[in-house]
Amino acid sequence: MKTTYRSALALPILLATPAFAQDALLLHPMFQDHGVLQRDRPIAVWGDAAAGERVEVTLGSRKVLTRADKDGHWRTDLPSMPAGGPYTLSAATRGGKSQRAEDIMIGDVWLCSGQSNMEYPVSGVLGAAGEIGKANDPDLRLMTIEKKTSLSPERQFPTPVQWQRTTPDAVREFSAACYFMARDLRASQKVPMGLIDATWGGTAIDAWRPESALAKDPAAAQDLALFRxxxxxxxxxxxxxxxxxxxxxxxxxxxxxxxxxxxxxxxxxxxxxxxxxxxxxxxxxxxxxxxxxxxxxxxxxxxxxxxxxxxxxxxxxxxxxxxxxxxxxxxxxxxxxxxxxxxxxxxxxxxxxxxxxxxxxxxxxxxxxxxxxxxxxxxxxxxxxxxxxxxxxxxxxxxAPAGVDDPPHAPWEAIAGFSGIYNAMIAPIGPYGLRGAAWYQGEANAGSPDGYAEKLGSMMAAWRGQFGKPDLPFLVAQLSAWGPRVPKPVESGFSQIRDEQRQAVAADAHAALAVTIDLGDVVDIHPANKLDVGHRLARGAEALTYGGKASPSGAWPVEARYEGAVVRVRFTGADNGLVTYSAAQPIGFELCGTAPGSCRFATATLAGSDVLVAVGTGSADRVRFCWGDSPICNLYDGTGLPATPFELPVR
CATH class of the missing domain: 2.60.120.260 (Galactose-binding domain-like)
Known part of the structure; x- marks a missing residue:
């Protein structure tokens, strides 16, 4: 049996239709005591009743009428409301069936998802005892979705879910990065918040992509047909x-x-x-x-x-x-x-x-x-x-003979197959109102990193469609350092995933990257400093959704151009300028030819908001920065955020 932290998080199961589902209720299980509903936008509410039956939905003084369809499903939208509460949410039918959810707050709701570094609990962080001991916030509400898979999108959760107020017991096994992010946002925004923890260690991104996203991916066509x-x-x-x-x-x-x-x-x-x-x-x-x-x-x-x-x-x-x-x-x-x-x-x-x-x-x-x-x-x-x-x-x-490794994966595998986790853990959330989503995943794709940016982009688009918000903010936590340090340039799946994450965010006006390269641990894929991960996710949230003035992701490479004997790399987003730590010049820059294995370390100097990389001898078709599983890099902005690792073509 695996005894490392990864095994405790992964709990993989075979992809299958759930053996049981939470009973269909007049109000869907997302709506229950201590829940948080998204402020400042129409509030979608739904549930189940007899086919054709009229349902009256009330939230505080607001009341709407709707009717169940032929399948017994109903949905309505309540008018938008400002932050506040508590309220009572109720639904009642003409036939006398009713259900109430008490202590409902109106505020901001964040969905936190991904693999083990997002799942990593508060109980495992640095200073865990102190963090748990002071976790008492009645207006910060938590929901954890249990690990399940399904062959088709589910309307109900396979196992019950529950909203809880933040207490030491409630927060102990909750996502640390998600909790610390929200704690920062609670301090700055002063509104109730709800956090939904839908995470599963060891999982690849395709398990989180709905079938609609996979159907638009030519690379997935063969496996999608087999999945069906x-x-x-x-x-x-x-x-x-x-x-x-x-x-x-x-x-x-x-x-x-x-x-x-x-x-x-x-x-x-x-x-x-x-x-x-x-x-x-x-x-x-x-x-x-x-x-x-x-x-x-x-x-x-x-x-x-x-x-x-x-x-x-x-x-x-x-x-x-x-x-x-x-x-x-x-x-x-x-x-x-x-x-x-x-x-x-x-x-x-x-x-x-x-x-x-x-x-x-x-x-x-x-x-x-x-x-x-x-x-x-x-x-x-x-x-x-x-x-x-x-x-x-x-x-x-x-x-078996040496070299028999990394076999093909069946598209119905739970943690590396198609859509199973989305179907059972994201689809049942339905069109619940969200302020945004935080995503920390990619380690499971580092063995085959090509195309990750497109996969992440398609996932974000599909989730936005489900939640009815085309501009839903996504906060992407970039992979932290993990693995051996090396004395010469190397290829690295982890580095490529980091760069693919950067590319996905660069292509999306409503996404921000939380750079965490400096928060890693060379011997532990699950670094315990999740407090700073939460700070950086919150910074991205502030910039994307709350009008914050700091750049969401720190120093960001824009282009690389030849200028005589140097390559000039231009940056944007470096609040208070670029700085280097522990050296007079930035380290970690490489120049490469077109072929793999052609990279070499290069000397670089600061030039205002640019970095000049000396070409020396050899070709310079690409420039890379902070490449490798656990690179040492010292380029930051003046607020203490590291520059993102990247690879750019030289123009």
Whole structure:
């Protein structure tokens, strides 16, 4: 089992329609005691009633009438209201059904979303005890949305949600960056605030993009078509994706078709399985620190009657990723650690007599393996009967060749697939009024950073459509430093994500970037200084939505041009000018040719609001600043904000 902080946040599950949903209420669950409604704009309210039934909605002295549609859904808009409260929100039908929500405040509502650094709780920050102890603000309200996925957009939350006043207990496990941002805004704006925490560690951006955004992305077309097949027929989609996965494996391993480890009589040295513990615990020297793929296999004998039944393969949890086969047929691929695998088997997959089960398990960090208890491994039939799979003594294992890593992801995976998290955690929020959204995500996309700017832009546009506000402010927290420092220029997925985040914000008049490169930790992907992240998010919010005079993101590169023996990089947004710390000149600048690996460190000097980078010898088609997983950079503006990392073409 993963024991790092990441595992505590990620809690991945398989993408599926929720097993249950919060009961349909006259008022949608967003509207309940202690809630906050967005000020200074019409207030959307909705819920459920009998088809065609009239509903009277009251908020304070304001009252409107509406009617449920043929599906029993109703929605209306109350007139806009200034900040204040408390009020009572009520809905009542002519048939006598009614519901009330007490202690409703009118103020500003912020949605905070992303992966583990946004999820990171107040309990983990520097000075946590003091921060928690003083968290008593009855006009700052908190809602946390539980981690769930769905194949289609949900109207109701899969599990109940609740608004809470800020108390030490309520804030302890709430998003620290979100809370600290709002605390700053409460101090400056003096209005009630509501915070919605919809976060999930380890998740990639496509899981947060609605299907409408994916449909406009040509790069997503093939996987989106397969995702739609999965929604109708999971076994068929798994088989189709498995063919792609097998081709990928053969390309990496060099195996000739017919000799792969999922074949019934695959060659190679298959050794007795010591246990269903993590392989690091087997006492096998070559596996003590092994991150890579291991193959497991076993056999089960079935009667002709059993082989003809509808069945599911149950395997127990795998850590991190598995690709599973029955009689050489791909039946499931999942990236989700600590979650039992359950794979529907297409008709004809099972055979009378001998059946061979092969499972490739890929571990990328910490412990790995096929885990769980004996009762979790079986062939389960639709009639309720089952055939258990063998214990460890009936299984064998062997290592995959070196270089078999980073396999393709199935589009229905919970944390790296398509739309599942959006469907269950964002879609049910409906058109609830927001002041803005804060987004802190990107680490999960650093392995494949190309196109992240377009993905983020499409997500922001789609969410704005849902919330009915085309100019909804987005505050994007840029990735912090994490990872080894290097003595020479290198390529870096983290750096590319940072630059893609910068590009997405640059293309969006209603977005701001919170630069956090200097707040990271080279050995911890979850730096504990979330207080300053919150300060910088609040600064962006002040500039975008509250008329603040400070620039939202600090020093921002505008262009890079040749001027004789130097490249002049022009900046804007440097409040109180550009400054350098601990040196007379800025460090961290690189000049590059067109080819990867052509970058070199370059000497730079300040020239007012510009930086002059000496060309020296070599080409200068691109200029980069603060590049690398954990670069050391000393260029700031006069208010103490670091300049954003970037790459620009030289004109």
């Amino acid at each position: 097949v999965y929604r109708a027929d999971a076994a068929e989609a798994s088989k189709q994706f498995g063919e792609r996965w097998m081709a990928w494996y053969r390309g990496k391993s060099g195996d000739v078709a017919g000799t792969e480890p999922w074949q019934a009589d695959a060659p190679g040295e298959w050794r007795a399985l010591p246990s269903f513990d993590a392989w690091e615990k087997w006492g096998v020297a070559e596996l003590a620190q092994y991150n890579g793929m291991l193959w497991y296999r076993t056999e089960v004998t079935l009667t002709a009657e059993q082989a003809a039944k509808s069945a599911t393969l149950a395997l127990g949890p795998a850590d991190d990723m598995d690709a599973s086969f029955v009689n050489g047929v791909p039946v499931g691929v999942t990236y989700a650690w600590g979650v039992p695998r359950l794979y529907a088997l297409a008709p004809g997959t099972l055979e009378a007599g001998r059946n061979v089960i092969a499972v490739g398990v890929l571990d990328t960090w910490a412990e790995g393996g096929l885990l769980g208890t004996a009762d979790q491994r079986a062939i389960r039939f639709a009639d309720g009967t089952s055939v258990p799979l063998a214990g460890p003594e009936g299984w064998r294992w062997r290592r």
